[in-house]
Amino acid sequence: MKGLKFQTRLILGFSTILLFSFIIGIIAFIEIKTISKNTESIYHHPLTVSNSVRDINISINAIHRSMKDVVLAKNIEELYESILLVNKHDRQVYASFKIVKERFLGDKEVVNDTYSAYRDWEKIRNEVILLKKGGHDERAADITRGRGAFQVNLLFEKTKILTDFAQSKADEFYHNTVESEEKSIAILIFSISLILLISLITAVWLSKSISRPIHNFIEEISTIFTNQDDLIDNIQNKSEQEILGITSKKLRSGYQKLNDFNKELDQKIEQRTSELKEAKEKAEESEQLKSAFLANMSHEIRTPLNSILGFSEFLKKDNLPKEKKELYLNMIDNGGQRLLTIISDIVDISKIESNQFSLSYEITMLNEILDNLERQFTIVTNKKGIELKTVKSLDDYSSFISTDVTRLSQVISNLLENSIKFTEKGTIEFGYKVNNNKLLFHVRDSGIGIPKEFHYLIFERFRQTDTQESKLHTGTGLGLSIARGIVELFGGDIWVESEEGTGACFYFEIPHLPTASSQVDKKIKTDEFFLHTEGKTILVVEDEPSNYIYIRDLLSEFNYNIIHAKNGQDAVDIINTKINIDLILMDIKMPVMNGLQATREIRKTNKKVPVIAQTAYAMLEDKRQALNAGCNDYLAKPITFKAFSEIIQKHLSHTN
Template sequence: MKSLKFQTRLIIGFSIILFFSFTIGITSFVLVKNIGNSTEAIYKHPFTVSNSVKDINIGINAIHRSMKDVVLANNTEQLHQSINLVNQYDKEIKNAFSLVSERFLGDKKIVNDTYKTYTKWKKIRNEVIYLKSNGNDIEAANITRDKGAVHVNLLFQKTKILTDFAQSKADEFRLESLKNSKNSRFILLLIISIILPLSTISAFIISKSISQPIHEFIQDLRMLYQKEGISENNIHDKSEQEILTETIFELKQAYGELKDFNTELDNKIDIRTRELKVAKEKAEESEQLKSAFLANMSHEIRTPLNSILGFSEFLKKEDIPKLKKDLYLNLIQSGGQRLLTIISDIVDISKIDAGQFNLCYETCQLNKLIDDLFNQFSITNTNNRVSFSTNKFFSDENSYISTDTTRLSQVLSNLIENAQKFTRKGEIELRYELTNNQLLFQVKDTGIGIKEEYHEHIFARFRQNEHDKSIVQSGTGLGLSIAKGIVDLFGGEIGVESEINHGATFFFSIPYLPTTASSLKEPEENNDLLLQRAGKTILVAEDEPSNFIYINDLLNRYNFNVLHAKNGQEAVDIINKKTNVDLILMDIKMPVMNGLIATQEIRKINKTIPVIAQTAYAMADDKRRAMEAGCNDYLSKPISSKMFSQIIHKHLTETYHN
């Protein structure tokens, strides 16, 4: 030992200690791995399978209850809600079956057999839904009580087999884990009892062999401390081994910390570099989309504004022929409608983002909706090389469904307008069919087509097909994005199939909810009835002069007495004076006092007078706030004369009868 260098002695000593440590580490790793494998097996099979089977049983119970609700549904809305619950639980059960099939350690035929039983039950449910939808309530109830109930009990029996198998596996894994744990403790105790004495002996021999060199090192260290003016007490009362151990430990610790710091710093630099690269790419893409969108919005808004302002200037002249005057008025109205469409697109996408885009189900004759769209686009089509056609699945008398007619028409219009924009010649076909209790709509064109790499992004907002720059692409770039948002609300799916220069087919599906023609409500004409309310006094709270002039002219057509308040405070003052007012039209955004506060103040004075909110705000929350403030109804600007007359008649009639 004396012939060995100090460095060699340390290497030998550290090698022995490292060998012992490595032995313990490898042994511990193997034992812990065995326990970990057992634990993982418990999780992957008994725990996951049991929970998934539990979820399946809960879902089966929930579907069984919902099918009873389907049978007991009194109207289309209740039926639709119950069917949606069934479909929701059906998806959850399918996910649970998928997890059971993946993790089940027994014979997969058991799982497949259970799932086939569940699939057969789904056919029974679909039969019940079909019978209920077609008015066969008694037959639907009988199937649910008899064949459906028997199938549910059979499902529970089969899922119990899965649960029992999982429990058996859990007991098996538990016994194996206990055995591994017991063996691990014994092996570790045995190794430690051997290694500790060997380490002690090795440490004693090594420390003795290097005590003299360490002593000389300490003497040199003391001389160094004295030269540096450091008190000798820092090392005087410590042993050689303590000083050496502390020195080595501090050096190793400092080196390890420095290494860890460098590694951490390198990792942070790499992560930050990647983040900056991704952020830069996103920022560049966002900037490009924003610039393109702003440029497009500027063009889309300025184009109708140009016609509105230009033709309005022409109308100031007194010598304009009537035909030209009518043409100018039509162009101004068309430009205003185009501006309203742009604003509506932006509002709709904002509603979708805010989660305030709701569907309003009503009875709709689907074939009539298709025919109306066909007539609309056939009339407005300016390209005689493009023809429109339709293909309808149902006969007219069987095409009544429950849906949001406005939103369904909006989706189809957006898809047809998109096809019209990129089709130079050929045909645009609108068709629908019934498949798997879903209505599948298709808009097929013979246009320029869409490159495959654009398919993934075609429904993203502000995205437009950039294949052919020679085609002027008008529009906000939001139409397809809005269409996707509406289809998602319907619970359907939307997609596109296209090849470049071979046209495109946009398709989407929505749930099929059949109904009857008797549920369809025909709108009433109120103009004659409005004349019967002539002489009534209406207070118009409106700060914008042009809006008041328009409303005043509408009311004067029916010989109403009109009072004008320029802000909410004036409206409250008029009511405070006990003025005989039969109805109030209340603008929401006004100076001095807004319409909501004014309505609250009026309700303190008069709780019965009808108050109709009229506002340019378009969010669902705005209507709720108006109703909470005390308003009886809500008119959204721009106000159409037809809707205006219907609302006025409704509330004056209610006041008259009261």
Template sequence: MKGLKFQTRLILGFSLILFFSFIIGIISFIEIKNISKKTEAIYRHPLAVSNSVRDINISINAIHRSMKDVVLAKNIEELYESILVVNKHDRQVYTSFKVVQERFLGEKEVVNDAYQAYRDWEKIRNEVIMLKKGGHDERAADITRGRGAFHVNLLFEKTKILTDFAQNKADEFYLSTLESEQKSFAILITSISLILLISIGTALWLSKSISRPIHRFIDEISTIFTNEDDLIQNIQNKSEQEILGITSKKLKSSYQKLNDFNKELDKQIEQRTSELKEAKEKAEESEQLKSAFLANMSHEIRTPLNSILGFSEFLHKDDLPREKKKLYLDMIDNGGQRLLTIISDIVDISKIEAKQFSLSYEIAMLNEIIDKLHQQFSIATGKKGIELKTLKALDDYSSFISTDITRLSQVFSNLLENSIKFTNEGEIEFGYQVHENRLVMHVRDTGIGIPKDFHHLIFERFRQTDLQEATLPTGTGLGLSIAQGIVELFGGKIWLESEEGTGACFYFELPYLPTSTKQVNKKIKADEFFYHTSGKTILVVEDEPSNYIYVRDLLSEYNYNILHAENGKDAVDIINNDIKVDLILMDIKMPVMNGLQATREIRKTNKTIPVIAQTAHAMSDDKRQAFNAGCNDFLAKPITFQSFSEIVQKHLSQSN
């Protein structure tokens, strides 16, 4: 050991500690794996069996109650509704029995016995249903109260055997796990004590191994400084640390030349890395642009979310006046629509650059667009004490135009948000005027203004990143760039008039496309469609509860009879049971049987009932598949009132 180097001694000491730690780790790992296996056995076998048997009992109870409803059914609709419930829980029982058969650790004959008892009860239920369908109510009731009730009790006794066995098995696994835990704890205590003793011994051994060479080093230093009286006097009667400090000062002068060389080397490195510095600056600029993009997207998304969440909290108040409730609901709707548009902006900006962006024109009241924007942004301006004004050159009836409502609103929104951000007092005005065949729209504010030197930069993407050090804050990053791209897509142009300290006015000019009187009247009367087909029965096939509630409430407001199926199979059963349905709203993606499969099954027996596909998948291939399956029309989510009303009215009118 005496001939070993310091490094070797350190490696040897710590290797010894690591070796024992590794051995302890292996032992602990083995014990943990044992505990894990036993715990997993509880979950994979007894616990899974107990849960499945519990589900079987719950379903048996539900079926038993539903069989009573079958016996008591007053008409064919109630009978088939009860049968559907029985079939639903029947499928759940078979699913649970499958789990029990796979994971039960006892005799399989016990499971088979319980399973056969359920099959026997199923035959009795089918007999009751057939009697009920044949009009033999008394015989059906007698069997339900007699043999049916007896088999239910027999089933509960047999499933109790399964539950008791699973519980005993779980207790056995649990006690075994506790034993392993206690054993692991004892091993851990012993191991920690052993590591502690080894560490103390290793520390003492390393301390001696290091201190002795230090003393030898000090003796050698004394020998070196023998001819220098001042140094010899300084190191006499000094501690090891003090002697090492004095020696380091002496050696410091020896490194002066080395330091000079390092300085010269630094100059050469600086000269040779000029190209790398330039590349680094470009990389930093790219990172700033990326940060600007992320910050802008966060701002754009949070703004409408703030409106939605804020007004949603107000709606929880019970004493909220009706007019305020209506206003808040309008604000939530506006915020939701805007949020949907903003998410699309992430893709829109790339489409604009790639010349793959397109507009969707429709008939719209320009004054209504202005009013909705005023409602949407009046909250933000009110908080800052800014007056928000509008300017409308046409009356409401004359302001119907052909335009892309979403994109026009997006341009106004981006400009208004920009004005609100940089205006702390005064007013903001927005609106439009008509000049011959052009609409000249504007957003004017009394904010801080923009120096003319920056006018040519204001519409460039992420420009505020480049101007962070300037006294003038600018734009929102993507907002003004997107606005410019959309305006140019309309066939218009956008420009700025502003000086520092005098506010700013953004103008954009679009083609004026007024609509004919006939188109205006048709647009105004679109909301009256539902009143001509009240009393019709509509089957809504939708597995998502929130989507069903929305469609149900929308339809029930206009006196429609609503039937609900949670999947395609239930919808097929309703149609095949000759329940009168005037129209089907068919969701595409559903469990058990999807909408396309259900439509094909319905078309085998019913060729005339209108089927409207409603789905969040709105690509052209999805539409083609829906029509090939037998759907009459296609409705893409999110569903708007106008598109929904037009499609429903069209097909209900044709079915009259």
């Protein structure tokens, strides 16, 4: 052993350790594979099967509850909402059954029997839904309570068999895993002890072998830089001291490599510093955009306010000519509408950013939406000498769809306003076509166009292109950003195709949700059912005198009987006097008792009278609170004549 070189000694020592480590590793690998196999079995059968059966039970319960909602549905909207929930959980049941069929280790007939029982229940459900759609409510309820309930209980009994079998298998695999674990721990303890012993022996042997050469190396390393010419390049048959001395040359090479690495590191630090600087510039740009937006908002809000306040002062003058009075009133109305648009844009973008923006689907005629928008914007385009065209690929009857009318109109309106703003002459065309179960809308203009380098930012908040800014057009810079947020909420996409000087074409695509013929016919009959409602008594709960006067004058168009309550407590007292009230307009923020508290008190004694919340609170949570308190509908201020008359007619027609 003494005649062996240092390198040979190291090889022998570490080879011994590696040999024992390899043997122990093989043993550990075999045990790990055993544990892995048991664990995989637990995953592939008991765990997955149990979870899938549990998911089936949860979905069956959810379907059973939804079927009750189907039976209890008061209108077509509630019915289809319940059916959608049934279909959703039905798909989850089939997905879970697929997993159980693939991984169940027992008799497959048990799974098939349970699956057949579920299919039988599905037939019963379909029968109930058909009866409900056909108006046979009592028969649908009887089947749900009878055969439907019996089939559900039978399903739970059959799924329990699957769960019990899976639990039994889980116990079996668990015991096997525990045994493997105990065996592996014993082998591991033995292996560690053996390796420690071998390592100790090897360490003692190596320490004796290298201690003397290390001392010689220290002496040699001290002369490395002064006696480089005496170093021998050929290390064959040389002593360890000579080999270590030659190795010292590599220290210099390593130092050089370290120096090169430091230079490379400096370059990376410089690059990272540049990236941080760029990020800082972007953050500063974002801050500048916000500041510019606030400045723009100040200008946009003050401009219509100046018009409203200024012309209001003129109207106070006596003997003002009629034509000037009409002109001033128009200017005030235009300023108010412009101010309302600005506030609405700010509220909408805030809702989108806080995820409080939601859609309210209803059945409507798509062609009618386009016709209304055409009538609305024709006045503006005619003044500018622009031809406005519409393209509709469906006839009126086929264009009935389920959508959020307000939000869809808002997207198209924002795109039309953008086109009108930047088009001085020519044509503007908007419309839609059906493309692979989707509705593809477009708004095409012959305006100034948008340079390609600005396409990526026009849908960002607070952004306006340089071309737009150069024209000094008014606007918040939020219209296209709001449009994108709404389209994405629909589950669609929006984009633009344009070049500078060639006009622009905005496209957006949303899912096409056509309406069944029976629903279309019912919708048409419902629209024809709005009755004349003169002589009805309406309780207006409003603490602001100006707001009450405005609502009173709106109602005077229909010859309603009006009762005024100045706060929620007065409204409750009036209802308790048993006066026949046909509808309540309830403000929310009031002294003494607010509108939500008053509605809850009214609902304790009167469940039928329609209550419409009319408030300046316009966020989603505010609407939800009003409906939860017992309100039938929600009307956000400022109140327009069209929206006001429609919601009043809607609820009073159902009380006839």
